[in-house]
Amino acid sequence: MKVSADRIADLAARHGEKPGALLPLLHAIQDEMGHIPPSAAGIIAKALNLSSAEVRGVISFYHHFRTEPSSSPRVEICCAESCQSMGSEALLAHARKTCEVHPVYCLGLCAVSPAMMVDGKPHARVTPEKFDSVMKKAAS
Ligand code: FES
Incomplete structure (x- = not known):
């Protein structure tokens, strides 16, 4: 743009x-x-x-801010306590197989952990399968 x-x-x-x-x-x-x-x-x-x-x-x-344009969505996965206890480390490892991921520490979605943001849009209770689905939609 x-x-x-x-x-x-x-x-x-x-x-x-x-x-x-x-x-x-x-x-x-x-x-x-x-x-x-x-x-x-x-x-x-x-x-x-x-x-x-x-x-x-x-x-x-703030790592959230980009200073250069990017063609790929910005993916942030929460690695704080609640999300960590609900599997965010495995989610992070899964996500890193296919894209650049930025670890963040609490997105305010602790009750629905693990959580992530893709281009500023929050996603809750993210499993590896749900991650793949979200990324497929983001690419289309
Ligand atoms: S600990 Fe992950 S959203 Fe709060």
Whole structure:
């Protein structure tokens, strides 16, 4: 997807009025564009009255954020206690056979462990078979 500086500025202006706007804005940009382009940091910094270094620091701190476009879905599998006790290690090993996986620590879905996110969409009670099904749908 073509990255539009005007669109980033528009999103920044829309989120900039709210307290704690940086994370929701970064999520909005990534949700819409698939990643946060490096050129966005300056636009965001100006809109939120932050330094570009602060914005880049937050983007690099959270592994969820991509700074380059990708053709494959972003897969995050929870490896925190509840999910671990329900088989996330085996799920992680299964998933790594076919795609790049990012371990995360609690998606807030502990009651329906093990949990994962695929391009920001949550999935609960994920078995290896369910993982394969979700990934097949994501590819189509
Ligand atoms: S421990 Fe996995 S979602 Fe909370």
